[in-house]
Amino acid sequence: MSFYPPDPEAASGQHTGVISPALDIAGVSHSYGKRKALDNVSFGVRRASFCVLLGLNGAGKSTLFCLITRLFAAQKGTIRIFGFDVNCAPGEALRRLGVVFQARTLDLDLTVLQNLSYHAALHGMSAQETKLRAGFVLDQVAMTGRAHDKARDLSGGQIRRVEIARALLHQPCMLLLDEPTVGLDVKVRADILKHVRGLVANESIGVLWATHLIDEIEPGDDAVLLHEGKILDHGNAAEVAARAGVPNIAAAFKRLTGIAGEGTSWDLP
Amino acid sequence: MGSAVTAKPQGDGFGLAQYARCFKGIVWRESLRYWHQRERFVSALVRPLVWLFIFASGFRSVLGVSIIPPYDTYVLYDVYITPGLMAMIALFGGMQSSLSMVYDREMGNMRSLLVSPFPRWFLLTSKLAAGTAVSAAQVYAFLLVAYFWEIEPPSPWGYLSVLPALILAGLMLGALGMLLSSLIKQLENFAGVMNFVIFPMFFASSALYPLWRVQEGSPWLAFFCELNPFTHAVELIRFALYEQINVLALAVVLGATVVFLAAAIAAYDPSRGMLKRREGS
Numbered sequence: 056m057s058f059y060p061p062d063p064e065a066a067s068g069q070h071t072g073v074i075s076p077a078l079d080i081a082g083v084s085h086s087y088g089k090r091k092a093l094d095n096v097s098f099g100v101r102r103a104s105f106c107v108l109l110g111l112n113g114a115g116k117s118t119l120f121c122l123i124t125r126l127f128a129a130q131k132g133t134i135r136i137f138g139f140d141v142n143c144a145p146g147e148a149l150r151r152l153g154v155v156f157q158a159r160t161l162d163l164d165l166t167v168l169q170n171l172s173y174h175a176a177l178h179g180m181s182a183q184e185t186k187l188r189a190g191f192v193l194d195q196v197a198m199t200g201r202a203h204d205k206a207r208d209l210s211g212g213q214i215r216r217v218e219i220a221r222a223l224l225h226q227p228c229m230l231l232l233d234e235p236t237v238g239l240d241v242k243v244r245a246d247i248l249k250h251v252r253g254l255v256a257n258e259s260i261g262v263l264w265a266t267h268l269i270d271e272i273e274p275g276d277d278a279v280l281l282h283e284g285k286i287l288d289h290g291n292a293a294e295v296a297a298r299a300g301v302p303n304i305a306a307a308f309k310r311l312t313g314i315a316g317e318g319t320s321w322d323l324p
Numbered sequence: 325m326g327s328a329v330t331a332k333p334q335g336d337g338f339g340l341a342q343y344a345r346c347f348k349g350i351v352w353r354e355s356l357r358y359w360h361q362r363e364r365f366v367s368a369l370v371r372p373l374v375w376l377f378i379f380a381s382g383f384r385s386v387l388g389v390s391i392i393p394p395y396d397t398y399v400l401y402d403v404y405i406t407p408g409l410m411a412m413i414a415l416f417g418g419m420q421s422s423l424s425m426v427y428d429r430e431m432g433n434m435r436s437l438l439v440s441p442f443p444r445w446f447l448l449t450s451k452l453a454a455g456t457a458v459s460a461a462q463v464y465a466f467l468l469v470a471y472f473w474e475i476e477p478p479s480p481w482g483y484l485s486v487l488p489a490l491i492l493a494g495l496m497l498g499a500l501g502m503l504l505s506s507l508i509k510q511l512e513n514f515a516g517v518m519n520f521v522i523f524p525m526f527f528a529s530s531a532l533y534p535l536w537r538v539q540e541g542s543p544w545l546a547f548f549c550e551l552n553p554f555t556h557a558v559e560l561i562r563f564a565l566y567e568q569i570n571v572l573a574l575a576v577v578l579g580a581t582v583v584f585l586a587a588a589i590a591a592y593d594p595s596r597g598m599l600k601r602r603e604g605s
Binding site for chain 2 (some may be wrong): 124126128142143145148149158160165172176181309
């Protein structure tokens with residue numbers, strides 16, 4: 056069963072009759088000084104869908120995540136989460152969002168449970184809710200046995216699993232993961248990917264999964280191809296490949312970015 | 325186990341109880357972190373105690389202090405510098421908070437706080453309050469040790485009347501530290517804060533010597549000392565220990581707290597602040 060609010064707009068009394076996407080990014084541009092990190096980026100993530108944001112290092116993925124989570128504001132364009140503009144209604148937008156950043160953000164001096172409790176407090180959850188939810192999400196990521204261990208005693212894969220559990224603690228409807236499998240071994244990568252795909256299927260959570268690892272995309276996924284701050288194409292991965300006139304998304308990315316022949320080994324397994 | 329938990333649709337905005345939980349969580353986390361770094365507590369105590377037991381004892385016979393408010397009699401030099409050392413604890417506490425925020429930003433922990441759906445001003449103010457509570461606890465630990473050195477306020481009520489002054493001074497210096505943390509790009513640059521903020525603020529104040537003595541030596545320096553908000557934090561604490569209110573000091577400390585905190589909140593504002601320039605991609 057789903058533990059998540061079935062329709063956040065209806066729950067908040069903001070329902071307008073139009074089903075807004077989980078995430079809607081329209082005309083977003085951002086620069087660091089003279090360097091343009093994002094240039095007129097527009098795409099959406101459907102509710103209860105798995106969308107891969109694919110781009111090389113430095114493509115602008117992390118900048119986009121910072122803008123979606125309102126770590127800083129976009130200089131141009133709008134970002135809406137379930138219809139709530141992150142700049143005009145940040146509280147409503149952010150409470151529907153779970154985030155796993157690329158950098159580890161657990162407090163290493165705290166235990167797993169203390170990290171979760173801190174996150175719960177930052178979302179205004181009561182002690183009782185926290186206890187119930189923490190037990191549930193730790194069970195989901197098979198970390199119940201490590202609840203009282205300090206975060207610094209966990210392996211990289213375990214830290215990632217706890218971060219995913221933490222991101223789910225407040226029952227978000229949309230999950231952002233920024234390169235969550237970087238630095239992890241193949242088995243752990245596969246486990247995490249499988250778990251997050253399960254959240255989409257079983258809990259109806261919308262997921263935006265940023266990666267530069269092309270083998271993490273499946274043909275049925277939605278894909279957004281980001282390169283040097285610009286969207287090259289987006290849509291169903293198979294359709295993107297078809298539009299590019301190539302058999303798969305890896306070849307589509309190579310063709311659209313022009314990186315073919317640069318020694319990359321981006322082939323689907 | 326999932327069936328034990330039911331979905332709870334969330335309404336608009338947060339209620340008072342949720343704000344209280346968030347505040348409590350931030351204070352709890354800061355306290356816990358402090359508990360894990362107990363050596364910080366000890367070092368924060370050692371610094372003023374060295375000044376009190378060594379510096380003040382050494383200069384006791386050299387530096388005489390005339391009768392100036394709030395004192396109604398001659399006081400020993402170590403009695404005179406005690407409020408300054410209490411303010412010093414708050415000053416270092418504020419800067420330590422600043423250092424922690426820069427460290428948190430570099431380690432990524434700061435993001436956990438800033439992506440909370442609560443308003444950013446509330447998150448930062450809660451963090452400031454937590455830091456102030458810790459620094460006030462340090463001051464009381466210092467006063468406890470000083471008590472055994474026979475340095476104490478004229479009446480036991482002084483311990484209580486000084487608390488609001490400690491809170492105000494802690495808030496002001498913590499807000500300054502928070503503002504500085506938004507300006508410091510890397511942890512390595514923090515040494516500059518020692519040289520350009522802590523030392524000038526501490527030495528160009530009435531913490532170690534009364535301003536009339538500074539006036540004798542250099543009117544310009546005395547003028548600068550009077551502009552220094554730390555001087556007013558020291559005087560606020562000094563008077564509060566004697567169950568008196570220094571109105572000018574109170575006004576300056578309150579005003580400086582508002583200015584520093586507003587500037588810190590603006591600096592951490594997603595659309596206007598410095599943070600976006602620090603993050604990069």
